[in-house]
Amino acid sequence: MTAELKRRVLVTGGAGFLGCHLVRRLATAGWVVTVLDDYSSPSPLADDLPATIVVGSVVAPPPLPGPFDLICHLASPASPPRYLLDPVGTLRTGAEGMRQVLDLAAEWGAHVLFTSTSEVYGDPEVNPQPESYVGAVDVQGPRACYDEGKRYAEALVYAYRRAGLHDRSTVVRLFNTYGPGMHPDDGRVVTAFLGAALAGQPLPIFGDGSQTRSFCYVDDVIDGLMRLLPGEFPGPVNIGNDVEVSMLELADAVEQLIGSTGRRFLALPDGDPKVRRPELSAITELTGWKATTDLATGLSKTIAYLRELT
């Protein structure tokens, strides 16, 4: 961290899954942390955060104890069942939330670390996805509220930069992340499989299970984010694990750890991407970062966490 960058950070969405981990890592690294969160989807690990908590929406922020040197902007509905519940609110958080963050950052002279998503690549025609890939998002599809909200937010960052309004942002595109702190019923595939297996229920597999994802353990992702601070690199930059697995392979991995409880095959949701894998040379060349936690180890830690919750 450079000497001129002081250590006051605002983390929007700091009570969420990734937010809780990031807040604790920032506090350990000496940052004085304030969280802004509306508590629409807090993590079970959100108690006793080492931070000042401000409850409110990033869309219309309440008074904040600024100025801050850094804003880590994570606030957004993030799991498909949650963002599909309120598509308009999801778009507003993506768009209006980002505008609020950039205006505050411009006022305070703060750097912004924005967690965008691999969903900006939509249902990609290239695999793996480099940052230069422009994406294939269906604007009419149900997932567009999340994907296009994030795309708008990114576009706003680049527009503020071009217009000379704010030019100290790092855009990070996170790929599927899992681990302790996930809400057990957030509907993401890792918790859906583990929750079913632990309850002795069949694993719910969408489609024929051949679609792929690349799952990155949360500690690795937080390590990648921390390495991007203080944030001289504008991005966009991918962070994820480039080991790609099909949903059937994920089911195999879960069964190896918990035992077989059967599988039930469900209709593939509209717009479900067929493949997802990050191209990682930018983050590796920039920071030397690489994910180090293999799937079996990460799943074991997540299973221990879920067992403790019940």
Ligand SMILES: NC(=O)c1ccc[n+]([C@@H]2O[C@H](COP(=O)([O-])OP(=O)(O)OC[C@H]3O[C@@H](n4cnc5c(N)ncnc54)[C@H](O)[C@@H]3O)[C@@H](O)[C@H]2O)c1
């Ligand atoms: N976890 C992943 O796999 C993943 C992948 C790609 C991108 N991301 C991005 O990372 C960020 C964090 O994701 P997460 O997995 O921790 O999700 P999460 O749902 O666990 O956390 C999001 C947090 O934001 C809060 N929030 C939502 N809308 C808000 C609003 N309008 N104002 C204030 N707070 C609000 C929620 O209460 C929650 O605490 C999100 O921006 C998400 O899009 C996550």
